[in-house]
Amino acid sequence: MISDEQDNDSIESEYEALLSFMYLSPVGLVRTDPYGKIDMLNPMATQLLMPLVKSLGLENLFETLASVAPELRNLVTSFRESCGSICVNHRVHVSSAADGGIVLSCTIVKVNDEVLITVLTDVSCQVATERRLRQTDSWLDAIYTIVNDFAVLGLTKQGVINSWSPSAERLTGYTESEAIGGTLRRFCSFTDLDVDVLDEHLTFAREEGWYSRDYLCQHKSGYDFFAQAMIAVLREEDDEFSGYTAVFRDVTERKVSSDNLANLLTKDHLTGAVNRAHFFNLAEKEFARANRYQHSISIIMLDADHFKHVNDSWGHPIGDEVLKSIVKIAEGVLRAGDTIARFGGEEFVVMLPKINSVEALVIAERLRSSIETSSVDAGGEKIKITVSIGVASMNDSRSTLKQLLTSADSALYHAKSKGRNCVVDIDDF
Template identity: 55%
Template sequence: MNAVNPDTNDLESEYEALLSFMYLSPVGIIRSDQAGLVDMMNPLAAQLLMPLVKGGGIENIFDSLASVAPELRNLAASFEGERGAVCENHRVFVTPANEGAVVLACSIIKVGENLLMTVLTDISRQVAAERRARQTESWLAGIYTSVNDFAFFSLDAQGRIESWNPSVERLTGFGETDVVGHTLSCFYARDEHVSHRSPEHIALTRDEGWHVEEFWCETRGGRRYWGQVLVAVLREEEGEIAGYSVVLRDVTERKVNSDNLARLLTTDHLTGVSSRAHFFEIAEAEVARAERHGRALSVVMLDADYFKRINDTAGHQAGDEVLKRIAGEAKGLLRTSDTVARLGGEEFILMLPSTTTSEAVAVAERLRIAVERARIDTAVGKLKTTVSLGVATLSHANPTLQSLLAAADRALYEAKRAGRNCVRGEMLDSTAVSSSTCEEDSAGQN
């Protein structure tokens, strides 16, 4: 009788235990190499990924998730530790961020040389509950806000003010002759005067029956207040739109309180820019708005070059100062209608409404130069850094938020492959655009 190697039995037992654990696990589990090539996957993981691959095979986890989370490949590729968490509970919106969104929490762990374990959990119900909680909070806050500070008036079918009553003057200081015949923009604060906001508000009201917007307003005497404007459709008997009723409220006190809470929920604690989750919430709305009104929308994806080197040589506190400075330079260049968010680690994204590809490239290049010229004060002295940037624009080639982000991520990789410290992008006709001269020798960086 041949002797059985006990080590072989142990390995077979461990392998069988692993298979049993993966099969029975209540979460999706995928084993792959660092490039994402899958060699083991449990049935639940396949079930969660099936809507993304549309019946095709799941050979590479990053390819399967590329349309909704292109940044995951970058996170895994840039992770240089021997083992550890690449990302934890990273939210992936499989379908648009609305009430019925399918949302996965993705955690990727490097467990050995060139070996990743990815865990997927369906958190759609949790995200929907969070959204409903925020909506409930907003409604309750509205109920508790003083009802004394409000004005009621009406608009004609073209969205111009056609009626007036004393409540308007009490709240805003404007008399009848000041407002009748004008649009809602007559109440905007000077720095909130965006030409398309009032028409958009009316358009959304027509589509939905009613719509609420909040923004800074200004009284006739120059006092700023946070106004909440509810517009509802008035219809004639045959169903045609006869005009609109409007309620304008001063909710400044509520805004001050809610801003403090919102800042905690929507802001990256280190850099002060928007958090990743908040970015994806507002990005869907921006894409829908751009499509509805036929306006351009561009994004710029960027990350710090050789950031790990800074952490390793100067320490994590110095790395934090570098991230804060990059965020500060970005915020200093953007308009109030733009958004800058931290996607994770050293990666950021800018969302630029009403901005063409060439305009976005110009913004990206200004940011690249600003970061390159910055001297960052840290506990170990002044540091300098650079950033690589990828630009993409909403188009027939990139018609969704997911495809737009994937295009920007590809452009960012092009910038990195070109030597870093440069801008790369895709024009609407898919021809490459670039700006700046990339570093040819990375050894002198940072």
């Protein structure tokens, strides 16, 4: 027979083995209650979360991740099963590619009504590899899937059309005589904000050997369609650059379906604003364009005033309506080429391409006043909304996204300290 003492020794041995596993595990392991309060975590979890730890310390997992993954708390609270996987390999973008590209994979398992286990893994290298593969796949897709609905044309070094195939006429409706001597703007639709974007794409192709993307196009008869394009560099026998070959194909049906998927991947599920990860992707492109063409970029950081009081007084559903209202109002104030993103919790960031500090202050004040005059219905009671805003614009000392975000955040802090519901420019103090 096995004695009680042997049973206790066995249990103690298993417990020590479990602790050893947690301590030596190559992934981050965190045990919390349903509200995110941490009661156990291993060294790897501490290492992965440390870049996000603020003054409050590493006490609550959801609060630690709120600035980069505010949706996790909602995922947990909306999970109604008694146990099971709440999310699996949910990606958390801790920093942009320009700042190191740290990405964590997050899996949350509900053990019971009192315990959650979260597994964190650094997948930064995997994400970077996937990004490179997507670029390669885009090129291969443009080669292997061109069957019938395609167009081939040639461009000079300056991007002027110098050859035009019958397939190009079928796709666009323009004859060779109408197309030769023009540019891709003949049938590719660009906004006023994208006046330099075609030159930028040709530059990318020249530097990398090829460039691929989708364009909104307009047939000569007037209807719109989406075309996938691959622009490849032409070289002479002596490797001298001589122009480009462009291949277009109609992908309208696929584009509609992929846009629906893109919205799921790039938009904040609650407000419809751009999510944090996609904001960094867009910002990288805008800053590359700004540096190439010496354009300005301004950043607005805004925070809903007294948002905790709203949640505490009227409940989280009304708080959600406040956040959605802020985004809706902002979209009515901003231009088509501007971007508003939910940065975390009740904080939003707005990117204004080709806008200097004077213009940014005008837009920020218009945004603040528009929100101030609005309200949200809370069961018959009107809740007034205000926001605090910080503004920063590019200059010689603020030329990177990180510097602009830091400056705008500092200006936002001063706006709050001045009493909230105001706009502060980083250059004013």
